Amino acid sequence: MSSQLERTPTLTIFCKVVDNYGDIGICWRLARQLQHEHGVAVTLWVDDLASFRRICPEVAPESDLQVVQGVAVRRWRGQDGAYTPDQVDDIVIEFFGCDIPPGYIEAMAQREARPVWLNYEGLSAEEWVEGCHRLPSMHPRLKLTKHFFFPGFTSKTGGLLRERDLGRERAAFQSDPAQHRAFLRGLGLSESEIDAFKVSLFCYPFAPVAQLFEAWKNSAEPIACLVPEGVAAEAVQAFLGAPARAGASATTGALTLRVLPFVAQPDYDRLLWACDLNFVRGEDSWVRAQWAGRPFVWHIYFQEENLHHKKLRAFLDRYAPGLDSLQAFSLQWNGAGPAAACSQDWPTLWSDLKNELPTALERTLAWEARMWENGDLATNLLEFAGSLR
Numbered sequence: 339m340s341s342q343l344e345r346t347p348t349l350t351i352f353c354k355v356v357d358n359y360g361d362i363g364i365c366w367r368l369a370r371q372l373q374h375e376h377g378v379a380v381t382l383w384v385d386d387l388a389s390f391r392r393i394c395p396e397v398a399p400e401s402d403l404q405v406v407q408g409v410a411v412r413r414w415r416g417q418d419g420a421y422t423p424d425q426v427d428d429i430v431i432e433f434f435g436c437d438i439p440p441g442y443i444e445a446m447a448q449r450e451a452r453p454v455w456l457n458y459e460g461l462s463a464e465e466w467v468e469g470c471h472r473l474p475s476m477h478p479r480l481k482l483t484k485h486f487f488f489p490g491f492t493s494k495t496g497g498l499l500r501e502r503d504l505g506r507e508r509a510a511f512q513s514d515p516a517q518h519r520a521f522l523r524g525l526g527l528s529e530s531e532i533d534a535f536k537v538s539l540f541c542y543p544f545a546p547v548a549q550l551f552e553a554w555k556n557s558a559e560p561i562a563c564l565v566p567e568g569v570a571a572e573a574v575q576a577f578l579g580a581p582a583r584a585g586a587s588a589t590t591g592a593l594t595l596r597v598l599p600f601v602a603q604p605d606y607d608r609l610l611w612a613c614d615l616n617f618v619r620g621e622d623s624w625v626r627a628q629w630a631g632r633p634f635v636w637h638i639y640f641q642e643e644n645l646h647h648k649k650l651r652a653f654l655d656r657y658a659p660g661l662d663s664l665q666a667f668s669l670q671w672n673g674a675g676p677a678a679a680c681s682q683d684w685p686t687l688w689s690d691l692k693n694e695l696p697t698a699l700e701r702t703l704a705w706e707a708r709m710w711e712n713g714d715l716a717t718n719l720l721e722f723a724g725s726l727r
C-alpha cells in the first residue's frame with residue numbers, strides 16, 4: 339500500500355445492524371485491525387450502539403462521537419444530511435450493501451481525488467464468489483465506481499479476517515493450562531466443569547438444542563456446556579428449571595449446563611480456545627472457530643427458500659470431505675438432513691461425531707494452515723484499494 343500512496347489512507351466504514359451481533363462484530367474487528375496494525379485513521383458509522391456495547395463494553399450507547407481503541411465511532415441516525423467533500427475519506431466501505439446516505443455519495447463524487455468505494459460482502463464458500471470478488475459497478479448518474487469485495491476461502495477472494503498476533507496469542511493461551519483454567523474460573527466454572535469435556539454453544543433459536551441436551555445427559559463422560567446469556571434461551575431455561583441468566587447452572591446425568599455472561603470479543607476468542615468443541619453461528623463466530631484450533635459445528639444464518647442449506651453444503655464440501663459424522667451432524671443441526679431422521683437419532687449423531695473428533699481436529703489445523711496462505715482480509719483489502727488509486 340505504502341508504495342501506491344504517499345501517506346496512510348483514511349477510511350470510513352458504514353455499518354447497519356440488521357440483527358444480532360455479526361454486522362457490528364465484523365465491522366468492529368475490521369476497523370480495529372486497520373487502525374492497530376496498519377495505522378489507518380478509521381471512522382466507523384454504526385446505527386446500533388447498544389448491540390455494539392455487548393461485544394465491546396467500552397462503547398457509550400448515547401454518544402454521537404467517541405473514540406474507542408483508537409477508532410472514531412459515530413452514531414449513524416439516518417439517511418439525511420449534507421456532507422462536504424473534505425468529510426470523505428480515501429476509502430469508503432459500505433458493509434453488506436447497507437445504503438450509505440445519498441448526501442455522502444454526492445460528497446464522494448465532488449471530492450477531487452475520488453475515494454475508493456467498496457461494498458464488503460458476506461462470506462460464502464460457493465464458487466461464484468471468486469467471479470464476483472473485485473467486480474466494479476458504475477454509479478448510474480455520478481462519476482463514481484463501487485467495487486465488490488468478498489471475504490472467502492481461496493486466494494481469488496479477499497480471504498478471512500485474522501489479526502497479526504492471533505496465532506501467537508492462541509498458542510500461548512492453549513499451551514498454558516494455568517492461564518486457561520484461570521480464564522474459565524473467571525467465567526464462573528467450577529473445577530469439575532473445567533475438567534469435563536467442554537462445549538461452547540452459540541446458535542440460533544431454532545437449533546435442536548433440547549434433543550442434543552438429552553443425548554448429552556446420557557453421555558459416558560461429563561460434559562460442561564457453556565451457553566452465552568440469551569442464546570437458546572427456551573431450551574436452556576427448560577433444562578435449568580430457572581431463568582437462563584448468566585451464572586445459572588444445573589446438572590442432570592452427565593451434562594452440566596452453565597449460562598455465561600456475554601463477553602467482549604477477545605474473551606469470546608479465549609472461550610473458543612479453551613473448549614474442546616465449539617458450536618458457532620452466523621459469520622464472525624464461525625470464522626473465529628476456524629482460527630481456534632478446535633473442532634466446530636456451524637449453525638448457519640437462516641435465508642428464505644433454504645438458500646442457507648446450499649451455502650452450508652458448499653462449505654462442508656470444501657471443509658469436511660471424509661468427515662462423514664461431522665457432515666451428518668451439521669446437516670441435521672441445520673435442519674438440512676434426511677427428513678426421516680428424528681429426535682432419537684441424536685444420541686447416534688453425537689456419539690459418531692464424538693468418535694470422529696480427533697480426525698476433525700486434524701482437519702481444523704490443516705484447514706487453518708491453508709486459510710493462512712490466503713493472507714488476511716484487512717491487508718488484502720488495503721492492497722486492493724491501493725491498486726485502485
Ligand SMILES: Cc1cn([C@H]2C[C@H](O)[C@@H](COP(=O)(O)OP(=O)(O)O[C@H]3O[C@@H](C)[C@H](O)[C@@H](O)[C@H]3O)O2)c(=O)[nH]c1=O
Nearest residue numbers: 358359360363393566600601602603606620621622623
Ligand atoms: C457469544 C459471543 C459472541 N460475541 C461476538 C462474536 C461475533 O463478533 C458476534 C456474533 O456474530 P456472528 O457469529 O456473525 O453471529 P450473529 O448471528 O450474532 O450475527 C450475524 O450473522 C450474520 C451472518 C448476519 O449477517 C447478521 O445480520 C447477524 O445476524 O458476537 C462476543 O463478542 N461475545 C460473546 O459472548
